[in-house]
Amino acid sequence: MTKHAALWNPMADDSHPAGWISADAISLSKLIRQGIQPKPLQVCAGGTSSRCAADGLWTLDLRARHRQLIINEEGDEVEIGAGLTMAEVLEGLQTQGRSIPVGLSTVPGCGFVLTGGIGPLSRSQGLAMDHIVGLRGVWGNGDIFDLSVPANPASAGTAFSAGSDNQDETQQQWKGLLGAAPFLAVVTAIRLRTQRLTPLVIWRSVGSVQQLAIAVEAAEQWKHSASLQWAWNERIELFIACSADDPAAMTAVQTLKTLLGHCAESSMTIVPGQHAQPPFGALATSTAAKGRFHSEVISRLGPAWGQRLPSLLADLNQLMSERPHPGCQISAQQLGGMSSQVPVSRTSFIHRDAIWKPWINAVWNANDQEGRERALDWLFHANTILTESCPGVHLAQIHPHLSCHKAELNDAFQNWLPGLNQLKSHHDPYGLLPPL
Ligand SMILES: Cc1cc2nc3c(=O)[nH]c(=O)nc-3n(C[C@H](O)[C@H](O)[C@H](O)COP(=O)(O)OP(=O)(O)OC[C@H]3O[C@@H](n4cnc5c(N)ncnc54)[C@H](O)[C@@H]3O)c2cc1C
Numbered sequence: 001m002t003k004h005a006a007l008w009n010p011m012a013d014d015s016h017p018a019g020w021i022s023a024d025a026i027s028l029s030k031l032i033r034q035g036i037q038p039k040p041l042q043v044c045a046g047g048t049s050s051r052c053a054a055d056g057l058w059t060l061d062l063r064a065r066h067r068q069l070i071i072n073e074e075g076d077e078v079e080i081g082a083g084l085t086m087a088e089v090l091e092g093l094q095t096q097g098r099s100i101p102v103g104l105s106t107v108p109g110c111g112f113v114l115t116g117g118i119g120p121l122s123r124s125q126g127l128a129m130d131h132i133v134g135l136r137g138v139w140g141n142g143d144i145f146d147l148s149v150p151a152n153p154a155s156a157g158t159a160f161s162a163g164s165d166n167q168d169e170t171q172q173q174w175k176g177l178l179g180a181a182p183f184l185a186v187v188t189a190i191r192l193r194t195q196r197l198t199p200l201v202i203w204r205s206v207g208s209v210q211q212l213a214i215a216v217e218a219a220e221q222w223k224h225s226a227s228l229q230w231a232w233n234e235r236i237e238l239f240i241a242c243s244a245d246d247p248a249a250m251t252a253v254q255t256l257k258t259l260l261g262h263c264a265e266s267s268m269t270i271v272p273g274q275h276a277q278p279p280f281g282a283l284a285t286s287t288a289a290k291g292r293f294h295s296e297v298i299s300r301l302g303p304a305w306g307q308r309l310p311s312l313l314a315d316l317n318q319l320m321s322e323r324p325h326p327g328c329q330i331s332a333q334q335l336g337g338m339s340s341q342v343p344v345s346r347t348s349f350i351h352r353d354a355i356w357k358p359w360i361n362a363v364w365n366a367n368d369q370e371g372r373e374r375a376l377d378w379l380f381h382a383n384t385i386l387t388e389s390c391p392g393v394h395l396a397q398i399h400p401h402l403s404c405h406k407a408e409l410n411d412a413f414q415n416w417l418p419g420l421n422q423l424k425s426h427h428d429p430y431g432l433l434p435p436l
Helices: 023-032 087-096 166-182 209-220 247-260 306-321 369-389 404-425
Strands: 017-020 042-044 058-061 069-071 075-079 133-138 146-148 185-193 200-207 227-232 234-243 265-270 293-301 327-336 357-363
Touching: 023 133, 023 146, 023 185, 069 087, 069 200, 133 166, 166 185, 166 404, 200 209, 200 247, 209 227, 209 234, 209 247, 209 306, 234 247, 234 293, 247 265, 293 369, 306 327, 306 369
Parallel strands: 017 058, 042 058
Antiparallel strands: 069 075, 075 185, 133 146, 133 185, 200 234, 200 265, 227 234, 227 327, 293 357, 327 357
């Protein structure tokens, strides 16, 4: 057992785990074979989700031992230890003029990459996950693995794959780890393709519901690198990012600005890369939150909203007027472009047709049990409303402790869930890791 550093997520940080484990892959394999009780084992990489530590359970803390960052000679590949944050990865790559696409914040750890990794560059560069070329770690049964991207990953999971049994097995494992690793294995190191570090243009503003509707409608027509994200709290923040070397995207942003008319606190900045992005969501609240808050987040995935947009925005407006805590927020990120180019059969992120990822953040004051109930009721209500237009789930946060877990698994993996269960029966037969 080791003493642990504070966790970013206050709820996980306030929990009382059975203890903390810090181990390299070999020691972890031995520990698993000796038996870890009680189960499931919690895994903490960046420590930003509510379930990286929990009362009465052991937490494997990857942050202390898994911290390597090794860039190859050409600079086009990097191996990272699973205990690094995205900020640390970007900082290491910056020295070589390289980068990987990260999210709206660089705070998350490798859980971000393994569960998808959606960000302002997803439309131009794909998901963070789409850059993975190698994975090392330990299966839930204690077996150590070292996998590289299969030669023909496109056929993973199809009934017609023609490779040998070994190839088929590797393809299935690969597909399982990319998007469903938390249920199958502990990943200790990730090898990723890198991208050339390029400046980004970011336009931020505060707008009305009508202006949000105009922005969403325009964004659904975009065919270039620009992407829209928005955060709805006390106010609505619009946040558009595009590559500075993409004239079509720059023109589209200018056209949208004109369409929107006056927007309060509007500003355009050019930043050298994602490491220098302005903080998303900061414009959506006028007052800095005081106190210690706990929260749960559900993320959904769905196609372009088109005709459904007016009724969806009316529902969201109603929801926001009923939110039980000032911290409760609904936000969204735009997908499409490169993120839709990867075959569904290749990874466990099956919602490749998704254009929007809205997420609901339900917040309450720490130790306020009634506040928690109210916030969770609101979360589930918002989730039901969003399910209609966004039937998929992005399992960036797992909730085995909440009543929505089973429905989330179904909506995240759909007809790939039986395949995942088969993988789990081989690689985590005793349920060391969270249930599927
Ligand atoms: C401020 C902030 C901004 C965010 N922005 C975005 C965004 O723009 N886009 C987006 O897609 N998501 C975003 N997220 C969501 C975040 O990426 C996910 O919740 C992600 O799973 C967090 O990973 P972590 O390593 O930081 O957290 P952790 O809580 O340590 O891990 C999250 C889960 O993944 C599992 N896990 C983590 N590492 C491993 C591993 N190595 N092997 C096996 N299982 C593992 C854990 O069991 C845990 O359940 C954001 C979250 C925060 C807090």
